[in-house]
Amino acid sequence: MLGALLTVALLVAVAVLIVSATAWxxxxxxxxxxxxxxxxxxxxVSLAGAALTGGALAWxxxxxxxxxxL
Incomplete structure (x- = not known):
């Protein structure tokens, strides 16, 4: 469940990155x-969000x- 949520957050961050880069x-x-x-x-911000989301998924x-x- 958590992995799916983090995956969706990562996809949203990448989508925002594409939109922001186009707007830039x-x-x-x-x-x-x-x-x-x-x-x-x-x-x-989207790069930082993607990095944090990817790191959270790996962690x-x-x-x-x-x-x-254990």
């Missing part, structure tokens, strides 16, 4: 520095494997 490219091409800055922040699997051996 469009805002930069249009010369909108404020929009580009917000989209860049979205890219950084949860490690804890489950460790608990099984």
């Amino acid at each position: 490219a469009i805002a930069t091409a249009a010369g909108s520095w404020q929009g580009a800055a917000r989209a860049r922040a979205g890219v950084l 949860t699997n490690w804890l489950l494997d460790t608990g099984a051996h």
Whole structure:
């Protein structure tokens, strides 16, 4: 159950990354520095979210494997 929830969170983070990167490219091409800055922040937040979610999934699997051996 937890693995499925973390997988969904990882997929959402990747989707937000794609949308933010596209918005960043469009805002930069249009010369909108404020929009580009917000989209860049979205890219950084989504990368951090994906890293934390992936790390949480790996850590949860490690804890489950460790608990099984005790």
